Amino acid sequence: MEYSTDLGRRVLLTLAGVALLLVVGLVLSQFLPTLVFTVFLYYASRPIYRRLGRLPLPKSFLKRAVPYQKQVHAAATIFFFLLPFVVLVGYTLVLVIPELQSFFGEGGLGAAYLSQFQELQGGSPPGPLADLGFSEVLAMGPAEVIDLLRNATVQSWLGRVSDTLIGSLSLLTSLLLRVFIMFAGTYYLLTDGPRLVGWFLDTFDGSGVLREYAAAVDEELSSILFGNILNALVTGVIGIFVFSLYNLVAPGSVQIPFAPLVGALTGIGSLIPVVGMKIVYLPVAVLLAVSAVVTGQTAALAWVALFLVVTLVVVDTIPDFLIRPYVSGDLTHVGLLMFAYILGPIAFGFYGIFLGPMLLVLAAQFFRIIVPYIITGTVETTQTSLSEYDSGES
Structure with a gap:
C-alpha cells in the first residue's frame, strides 16, 4: 500500500511537471522570434566575449574585477559590439523597406499606411476643420469649440488620429520590450549559459x-x-x-x-x-x-x-x-x-x-x-x- 501511494504521488508530480512545461512552452511560443534572435545574438557575440576574456588586464583592476569578470566582459560585448551591430542592422532595414515598397508598387500595405498617415497628419482633415485655419480655431469661444467637437465628422477624424497614436505607442513599447529581452537574454547566456548546460548534463546525462x-x-x-x-x-x-x-x-x-x-x-x-x-x-x-x-x-x-x-x-x-x-x-x-x-x-x-x-x-x-x-x-x-x-x- 505504501508503494502504491508513493507511485501515485510520483505520477501526479510527473503530470504536474508536464503541465508546467506545457504552460511555459505556451508562454515562450508567444516570443519565439525574440528567442530565436537571442540565440543568434549569443552565438554572434560569443567569440568576442571569449576574446575579451583572454585580454590581459592591469593587476589593480583585475583584483577588483575578478568576482565580476564574466559580467564585465558580457556587458562590454553587448555595449561595444552588439548594440552598434543591432543599430546598424536596424538602420539598414530603414533603408531597405522603402525600396521594397517602391519595388512592389504603390498598392502595398506600406504605401496605404503612409497615405492614411499623410491624410491624418497633413493638416487637411475632412469636414468643418478643412475650412478653418489655425488662427480661427484659436479665436473660437468655449461654446463654439464644444459644438465643433460634437460634429460627427470631426469626432471620426479625432478617433482615427487617437487610434493611430495609440497603435504607434503600443508598437514602440512592444519593440522596446523585445529588444530588452534579446539583450538581457544574450547577457545571461554569455555569463550563465555554460553553467546551466553543465548542470543539466551532470543531472540527466x-x-x-x-x-x-x-x-x-x-x-x-x-x-x-x-x-x-x-x-x-x-x-x-x-x-x-x-x-x-x-x-x-x-x-x-x-x-x-x-x-x-x-x-x-x-x-x-x-x-x-x-x-x-x-x-x-x-x-x-x-x-x-x-x-x-x-x-x-x-x-x-x-x-x-x-x-x-x-x-x-x-x-x-x-x-x-x-x-x-x-x-x-x-x-x-x-x-x-x-x-x-x-x-x-x-x-x-x-x-x-x-x-x-x-x-x-x-x-x-x-x-x-x-x-x-x-x-x-x-x-x-x-x-x-x-x-x-x-x-x-x-
Whole structure:
C-alpha cells in the first residue's frame, strides 16, 4: 500500500511537471522570434566575449574585477559590439523597406499606411476643420469649440488620429520590450549559459550521449550562426552602403536600380553555396553595361568596371576574409543548409532564416548521434567536448 501511494504521488508530480512545461512552452511560443534572435545574438557575440576574456588586464583592476569578470566582459560585448551591430542592422532595414515598397508598387500595405498617415497628419482633415485655419480655431469661444467637437465628422477624424497614436505607442513599447529581452537574454547566456548546460548534463546525462549531442550542436550552431549568417548580414550592410555611395557619383545611365535592395540581396546571396553573392551582382553589372551601350554612353562602361572591382574587393572578398576563418563546422551538408535558408523564411517568416538552420542542426545531429545510441546502446565519443567550447568563459 505504501508503494502504491508513493507511485501515485510520483505520477501526479510527473503530470504536474508536464503541465508546467506545457504552460511555459505556451508562454515562450508567444516570443519565439525574440528567442530565436537571442540565440543568434549569443552565438554572434560569443567569440568576442571569449576574446575579451583572454585580454590581459592591469593587476589593480583585475583584483577588483575578478568576482565580476564574466559580467564585465558580457556587458562590454553587448555595449561595444552588439548594440552598434543591432543599430546598424536596424538602420539598414530603414533603408531597405522603402525600396521594397517602391519595388512592389504603390498598392502595398506600406504605401496605404503612409497615405492614411499623410491624410491624418497633413493638416487637411475632412469636414468643418478643412475650412478653418489655425488662427480661427484659436479665436473660437468655449461654446463654439464644444459644438465643433460634437460634429460627427470631426469626432471620426479625432478617433482615427487617437487610434493611430495609440497603435504607434503600443508598437514602440512592444519593440522596446523585445529588444530588452534579446539583450538581457544574450547577457545571461554569455555569463550563465555554460553553467546551466553543465548542470543539466551532470543531472540527466548518465550515458554521455547528451554531452556528445550538445557539443556537436554547439559547434554547428556556432559555425552557422556566427559564420554564415553573420557574414551574410555584414555583407548585406556593406553592400547597401557601397552601392548607395556608387549611385552618388556614377552617371545616371549606369546607376544601380534600387541600390539598398540590391545590397541586401547581395548579403542573402552569400548564403548560396558555390556561386554566393555573384548570382546578384554579376547580373546587375551586365544590366548596367547594357544600359550604357543602349544609351550610347560607352564611356560609362568604365563605371561598370569600377562597380565590379569595388564589389569584388569590398563586398565579396573582405567580409569573407575577416569572418570565414571562424567557420569551422562541416557536419551539416551545405545543400541541406541552402534549403533551410530558403524554406525557413517561407515557413516561419523573417526569423525563419535563423530558425530553419537551427532546426536542421538539431535534427541532423539527433540522427547522427542519438539514433545510433538508441539502436546500439553505445556512444561514439569524439575529441570535441563542451569543455573546449566553454574555455575562456570562466
